[in-house]
Each structure stands twice: as structure tokens, then as C-alpha cells.
Amino acid sequence: MDAHKRHYGWHEGQEVFEYVLTNDQQAVFRCINYGAVVTKIEVPDQLGKIENVVLGFNQFEDYVTDSPYFGAFVGRVAGRIADGAWSDYQLTKNEREHHIHGGNQTFSQVVWDSQLVKEQDKIGVSFSFVSPDGDNGYPGNLSVTVTYYWTNENVWEMLITAKSDQETLFNPTNHTYFNLSGQTKRNVLNHTLQMEAANYAETNESKLPTGRLLPVAQTAFDFREPKKMDLAIQDRPVGFDTPFKLSGNKTIRLDDPDSGRILKMETNREAVVVFSTTGMEEEYLVDGEKMSSHRGIALETQELPDAINHPQFCSIVIEPGKTYHYWTKYTFTTH
Template sequence: MKVTKGFFGTLNGKEVTAYTLSNSKGMEMTCLTYGGIITKLLTPDREGKREDVVLGFDRVEDYERNSPYFGAIVGRFAGRIRGAAFELEGKSYQLLKNDGENHLHGGKVGFSHVIWEAETFEEQDRVGVALHYVSQDGEEGYPGNLNVTVTYTLTEENELLVDYAATTDQTTIVNLTNHTYFNLSGDLKEDILDHELTIKSDEFLQLKSDLMPTGEKIRVDGTPFDFNNGKQIKEGATSVYEQNVLAGRGYDHPFMLNTNNDREIMLKDEKSGRVLMIETDEPCVVLYTGTQIEDTYKVKGVQARKYLGLCLETQGAPDSINQPQFPSPILRAGERYESRTRYVFGVE
């Protein structure tokens, strides 16, 4: 197992470094100091052929110009906040409106568009990189100095562990995730409509036309949102169900998980044989099927388009600061925010 370091580019006069983690089983992951972006992830198919299973770019300029959060760490708050505003301990906070009237994924810059500090580690059965960033009090409108560390760890068992940790000196809100777009066909040979997804979830959050949660939970029974026994993504893409249609004929929805750290999410691609299992301690996962990917650029030589990749964003519920029926995103001084998501790659 090893970690290698390389130059990826320069952004606003600052160098962007790429770190590549690799094991002896043929798995390799490359991440950037810019946005903590997972820019490449090589895994073998059932024939042993290693191919890239994530969307990304080869140049840092493309990430700044075209990227819909490909592979990035998203924060301080993943998802949307209604009206780009919230109240905390009797004080009102106004955030940037970067998604219509709402606030999305931490704002115009957010954690996805800054350069993180990095420190690597190598052990006998695991290697990794710890990324560190201090979000200043008032950044993007959020209160408190937030000290954040996100650690990527690759093991010999083809596991990618993503650990999030944060502390604050003032009461604030935190909801972190990773926005990697997966495509298990390998090197983007196919879109993701034939991928089969299983999610252990009996309820999803109803969305309005602006993709903001209404606060209502809908039972998945009898809808294209019932992934408990597995189904192909194309069922939602071809559905006339209102919630699929408003998401651009697909999904952009939070699913409330029935269980944690219990093989709760499985993604499969029959042609390649690749399987991705995801476990998390977060209360929900946002399934986004790439319905807003524009066709004005290329992704690793492939024309960008709808359904080229899908995201499985493990996180707290969007707008949870304004919707107290969901788990609270509040973090106070002296407390520690911690979360882990585990991705395991295999074949069938």
C-alpha cells in the first residue's frame, strides 16, 4: 500500500496537489487539495480490468468552470436551506442565495471550492490523507470558527473510509457530505440507468418544485422510491410519478435510512459485475441521478449529459435547521461533530 503525491494545477496562484492512495488489490483513489475532490477511483471489474468509476476532470480549471460538485466535500451545510436563512439562539443569519431563493451546499465558495491542507499516513493495512480546513466566523454567513478535518482511508479490503470531524468556538450548524458521482460501468462506457440500487428505507422526503423539502415524509410503498428490494434507476427516469418528474425525471431526494452500518445501500452494475456497498452513521442519504448535468462540456473525454453518474450523499436532512422534526444540525462550542461513511467495492 502506498501514497503518492503529484502536481494537479494552479488556482488563483495556489498549487493544487493530487494524492493517490493505492492497495495491492488493484484499487486506487486520487483526491485533490482543492475541495477535497475525489477525482479518480479505479476498481477492477469481474474480469479484473481496472477502470475509473467516478466522474471528474483532468484539469483544475474545469472543476472551477464546469463542475456540479464532482467528487467534492460539501459544507458547511450539505443540501438546501430554505430562504437562505435560519435562526440560532435567538439570532437571525442570512446566507447567500445561490439556488434561486435558497442556499445550496454551503454557498458560492463553500468547502467544495477552497484549498485544504493535507497530511498523509501509511500503515501496513491502510493508507490515507487527512484534509484540514478552518472556516472563519462569518464565512458564507455562518457563525463561528469551524475547524474541520476530513480523512480518506483506503484499506487492503477495497474499503474507502471517509471520516468527518469538526469543532467550533461558537454555536453553528454543520452537515457534511461527499458529492462523488459514481458510474460502475467503468470509464463512463454507459450511463447509470441500468444500475440496480438497493436502499434500506421506508420513507423519503417530499420535495417542492424548487427541490426544497416540504417537511413531509412519504412512504415508499407502491412508488418508484421503494428501493428496499432493489430496482434499476431507469424506473424513476421513465416514471410519471410527480416526485420523479419535478426532479428532472429521476431522483434528487433524501431517503431516511431504516438502519445504520448495516449494508444499507447497495449499487450494482450487471455488465461490469461491479458492486458498491455503502454504510453510514448518518440519518439519510440523498440519491441524485445527475438530472441537471449539462451537455456543454466533456468529462474525461466523454460528453457530459443527464444520467452520466449518480450521487449517494450520506448526510443529515436538508433544511433541518428550519425543520425541527429532523435530527438537529446544531454544533456548540465544546462539542465535536463526527461522522463516517464506508464504501466497499467488489464484484459479482
């Protein structure tokens, strides 16, 4: 296994590095210390052809000027908080009247401290950042470490630890968009998605949860058995930007029958937000073509969004002096 870093760019006087992790099968995981962004994951199809299976940009500047959160580590709190309000704290309102993805100039838009890490059976990169007291309105100095490991079995492990000196909120996610066709040669409508999720969180027109957890049975939100994305979109033409409450073993499986690639996800988080990129017609380029609807699918493991306003959801309040641990594992295989 090989791990090295190279110069990738500059951001506000800080050097940005790309880390390249290559396993013994020549599958490659790439990430940068800006936003702890995953830039590429290059894995084989059923014929052994190694190609990239995530959405990203070819040059660093695009990660700064465009904001689809490609591959980014998002926090302090992923998703929306209604009215940007919690207790006596007013958070940054960066989506009309609401707060989204931790605010401005935070986890996904800063340069993290970073270092290569090696263990007997895996290589990785450890990113660290201290979000200061008052950052985007949040209380507490919050120390966060996120480590991405890459193994010889084509497994990406994401490990997150966090500790604050005051009571605060924490609900991070990674916002990678997947397209298992390789180099986005096709959209994801022929992919199948399966999740252990018996309920989804109903959302309003602002994409905020209403607080109701509804059964997926006999709805467009039922992915308990494998379902092709084109059929799912036919059932729900507006697409999905939907929180699902995970159950059972909390597994998620994305399958591309054309390339034979399979992604299996496991996590200790409560939920996953499925974002289907429906209607995402943009001017920026992905693999040389303008971003377009269904070019990828984001599978964002987290606790349910806006949890602070819904006591029936899993709490995202963290206590001072206590260390919190979160993990998600992504396994890439083929048929």
C-alpha cells in the same frame, strides 16, 4: 501499499496536489486538496480489469470553471436552506432566494491543508480547513478535518470531525457521482439501486423539503428491494434529487450487472440524497464526451436537507467546544 502526491495545478497562488493511493491489488484512489475532491477510484470488474468508476475531469481547471460538484466535499451545510435564513443569521443566497451547499468559495472551492497518513492496514489523506466566523453568513470559527482512507480490500473510508467555537450549523457530504461500468462506457440506467430506506422527504418545486416524511411503499421511491434505474426513471421521468431517511443498518447498494462491480455503502448519517443526473445535459466533457443525462448517480450521505427549518428532522446544530464525528464507508466488490 503505496501513497504519493504530485503537482496538479495552482489556485489563487496556492499549489494544488493530487494524492495517489494504490493498494496491493493495484486498485487506485485519487483525490486533490482543492475541495477535497475525489478525482478517480479505479477498481476491478468481474474479469479483473481495473477502471475508473466515478465522474471527474481530466484537468484541474475544469474543477474550478464548472460546478457539478464532481467528487467534492460539500459544506458547511449540504443541500438547500430555505431563504438562506437561520435564527438571526442571513446566509449567502446562491440559488435564487435560497442557500445551497454552504455558499460560495467554501469547502468545495478552496485549497485545504493536507497530508498523507499511513496506518498498518490502510493509507490515506487527511484534509483540514478552518471556516472563519461569518463565512457565508455562518457564525463561529469551524475547524473541519476530513480523512479519506484506502484499504487493500478496496474500501474507501471517509471520516469527518468538526468543532466550532460558537453554536452553528454543520451538515456536510461528499458529492461523488458513481458509474460502475468503468470509464463511463455506459450510462447508469442498467445499474440497480437498493437502500434501507422506508421513508423519503417530500420536496417542493424548489427541491426544498416540505417537512413531510412519506412512506416509500407503492411509490417510485421504493428501493428497499433492488430496482433497475431505468425502471425507476420510467416511474419518475423527472428523475431523482431526493432525500431518503435511512433505516435499519443504513446500507446502500449500487450494482452494475454488466461489469459485475458492486458498491456497498454504510454510514452513521441520517439520510442519503440520491441524484440521478436526469436531464443533466452540459457542454463540459467527461471521458471525452459531453456530460449527459444518467451519466452517473450521486449518493450523498448527510442529515436531511433544510433540517434547521423542520424540527422533526435530525438536528444539524452543533454546540461550541464539542467535537462531532461522522463516517461513511464505501466497499467496492464484484459478483
